[in-house]
Amino acid sequence: MGxxxxxxxxxxxxHPPVIISAAAVVGPFEGQGPFKDxxxxxxxxxxxxxxxxxxxEKEMLLNAxxxxxxxxxxxxxxxxxxxxxxxLNQTISSSFSxxxxxxxxxxxxxxxxxxxxxxxLAAMLVDGGFASFVLAGTSSHNASAERQYRYPTEYGxxxxxxxxxxxxxxxxxxxxxxxxxxxxxxxxxxKVQDFGIKDPLNLxxxxxxxxxxxxxxxxxxxxxxxxxxxxxxxxxxGKFGHSLAVKMAVSNGGFDLSxxxxxxxxxxxDTRKQxxxxxxxxxxxxxxxxxxxxxxxxxxxxxxxVLLVATGALHSPVTCFQGNNIPGIAHAVSLEMI
Amino acid sequence: MGxxxxxxxxxxxxHPPVIISAAAVVGPFEGQGPFKDxxxxxxxxxxxxxxxxxxxEKEMLLNAxxxxxxxxxxxxxxxxxxxxxxxLNQTISSSFSxxxxxxxxxxxxxxxxxxxxxxxLAAMLVDGGFASFVLAGTSSHNASAERQYRYPTEYGxxxxxxxxxxxxxxxxxxxxxxxxxxxxxxxxxxKVQDFGIKDPLNLxxxxxxxxxxxxxxxxxxxxxxxxxxxxxxxxxxGKFGHSLAVKMAVSNGGFDLSxxxxxxxxxxxDTRKQxxxxxxxxxxxxxxxxxxxxxxxxxxxxxxxVLLVATGALHSPVTCFQGNNIPGIAHAVSLEMI
Numbered sequence: 001m002g003x004x005x006x007x008x009x010x011x012x013x014x015h016p017p018v019i020i021s022a023a024a025v026v027g028p029f030e031g032q033g034p035f036k037d038x039x040x041x042x043x044x045x046x047x048x049x050x051x052x053x054x055x056x057e058k059e060m061l062l063n064a065x066x067x068x069x070x071x072x073x074x075x076x077x078x079x080x081x082x083x084x085x086x087x088l089n090q091t092i093s094s095s096f097s098x099x100x101x102x103x104x105x106x107x108x109x110x111x112x113x114x115x116x117x118x119x120x121l122a123a124m125l126v127d128g129g130f131a132s133f134v135l136a137g138t139s140s141h142n143a144s145a146e147r148q149y150r151y152p153t154e155y156g157x158x159x160x161x162x163x164x165x166x167x168x169x170x171x172x173x174x175x176x177x178x179x180x181x182x183x184x185x186x187x188x189x190x191k192v193q194d195f196g197i198k199d200p201l202n203l204x205x206x207x208x209x210x211x212x213x214x215x216x217x218x219x220x221x222x223x224x225x226x227x228x229x230x231x232x233x234x235x236x237x238g239k240f241g242h243s244l245a246v247k248m249a250v251s252n253g254g255f256d257l258s259x260x261x262x263x264x265x266x267x268x269x270d271t272r273k274q275x276x277x278x279x280x281x282x283x284x285x286x287x288x289x290x291x292x293x294x295x296x297x298x299x300x301x302x303x304x305x306v307l308l309v310a311t312g313a314l315h316s317p318v319t320c321f322q323g324n325n326i327p328g329i330a331h332a333v334s335l336e337m338i
Numbered sequence: 339m340g341x342x343x344x345x346x347x348x349x350x351x352x353h354p355p356v357i358i359s360a361a362a363v364v365g366p367f368e369g370q371g372p373f374k375d376x377x378x379x380x381x382x383x384x385x386x387x388x389x390x391x392x393x394x395e396k397e398m399l400l401n402a403x404x405x406x407x408x409x410x411x412x413x414x415x416x417x418x419x420x421x422x423x424x425x426l427n428q429t430i431s432s433s434f435s436x437x438x439x440x441x442x443x444x445x446x447x448x449x450x451x452x453x454x455x456x457x458x459l460a461a462m463l464v465d466g467g468f469a470s471f472v473l474a475g476t477s478s479h480n481a482s483a484e485r486q487y488r489y490p491t492e493y494g495x496x497x498x499x500x501x502x503x504x505x506x507x508x509x510x511x512x513x514x515x516x517x518x519x520x521x522x523x524x525x526x527x528x529k530v531q532d533f534g535i536k537d538p539l540n541l542x543x544x545x546x547x548x549x550x551x552x553x554x555x556x557x558x559x560x561x562x563x564x565x566x567x568x569x570x571x572x573x574x575x576g577k578f579g580h581s582l583a584v585k586m587a588v589s590n591g592g593f594d595l596s597x598x599x600x601x602x603x604x605x606x607x608d609t610r611k612q613x614x615x616x617x618x619x620x621x622x623x624x625x626x627x628x629x630x631x632x633x634x635x636x637x638x639x640x641x642x643x644v645l646l647v648a649t650g651a652l653h654s655p656v657t658c659f660q661g662n663n664i665p666g667i668a669h670a671v672s673l674e675m676i
Binding site: 011014051081102109191192316317 | 342343347349352389390392393418419423425426427428429430433434436437440441442443444445446447448449455458459462463465466467468469486527528529530531532652653654655656657660662665667
């Protein structure tokens, strides 16, 4: 067992790494939501000046990465590693961004949990003495995801109430050994969970058990209950997944999440006016909320301790067609101003 | 810059982690090749007793993982992390294996460079004090890959001479802080490269420049030239990629690879008798050769120093249809009996 491991699934860096800068860019629809003043760029067109949805997503990820570097007055050459992943097949937004950034690159895949996976690995590479600077990024795009996972948006198919809305946007964070910013004080790495959900249009329910499993494990391993945090956010459970998580946290460990727990996929939109059905989803849900809104609130001192629990559904259309359940995973990262 | 970084892209663990066990399983066709006595299991049927090609691939990866654990007399509960990735969409072989292993899981994606990406990250997690034991695995399957990337095998389409043959199999390695076995003494993390190749049926040419870039960087960073190693292997460049790499190593740095450099995709088959066109490819190419054949040769003392340079093509069918070039990446890991 590593010296830095505490409890069963949680690690505590010796010298907690710092997120010295963060950036978030979003599409036009996300730019109409409550966090519009917290984003670094709001695209006026989902094509982002490119010729395909996929190229637009890559442009957004690259923009987030360069904005993040610029804010810290750093260049790609200063970076030891670039960690990125996304939900497009063969994680092309990340690979093609890595091509332009020219930083030693590790592709990662955690579906919509990728933001926290990137932060967790970045923190370990920095704390382990392998890096001074790690850039971690992720992205999603409504139209590229819809046509890959569901139907081309042009079909205009009717959406069920529990369907979620893939967020268009990207986020990046620069994790460093020293500097000003929230520190990564704990990380809890998830195990894959399967609670028997088979409907790929109900991913919130598939991921909620994984989120709760990781949170309960985090609380037990660290000895810090939910009340330790000013805010706990999951990635993209949406309305139904969020309420399921609140209930499961009570039944699985007696934890009360009712006071300070929200979901990035719900926070990102004004759900009274914006029709996103059950809420936002996609890698960009947790990334844009965390690297846009939450990062600023932490820097401004309005929040001191945030627990990010990014959630991912690890299915593919093929596994669903073949009758498999949809497994979920969640990774938790504590962000603290200390 | 991390204390353990030497040169521009190479890291040297302080206390080089050990691969205390390794396992490789292959399909029936691979079991007819020259390394048949080095594999832990040869399936008699590519379905591996399952109902789909995808389920068969997962069965192979799980088998490799459990065999690897058993050889070290370890259980999944002893593992700190499971690192795995594969080339199926949404890396389902890895995620569904992680579900059964129940080890804290980081999904990774480096296409066919995943074996070395897993070893490199495992080595850093162990050397950084975050893990005592990390299980790293990867897989590919001819039929699941063909139908996802090219054509369903049932079409029986004519294959061009430079087309490669996706290897059916899986490999796993157990990286530990201490023990008997080859140690990971250096790791060189690749940058994504683009040399203008657009043909997804000619991946060897797309990946060769990345392999050479990483090798040349490794030689420069460590001060150890090709002659330092008993054997240098790339993952799956095949016949054309291999000869291209030999030429490029001369022109890009004056390095002579003609004496001790081979390609796993070529080594795995008896290319005089087995028709694999330009050679084997897929994540399992480097994984089965390294964790089957090379691991045994290192343990037996016939090889003392091996440089694994696993290579990946980071395209997707969508990026190719949209006219993009095929970017490549390669990661190098030094395996030494010291």
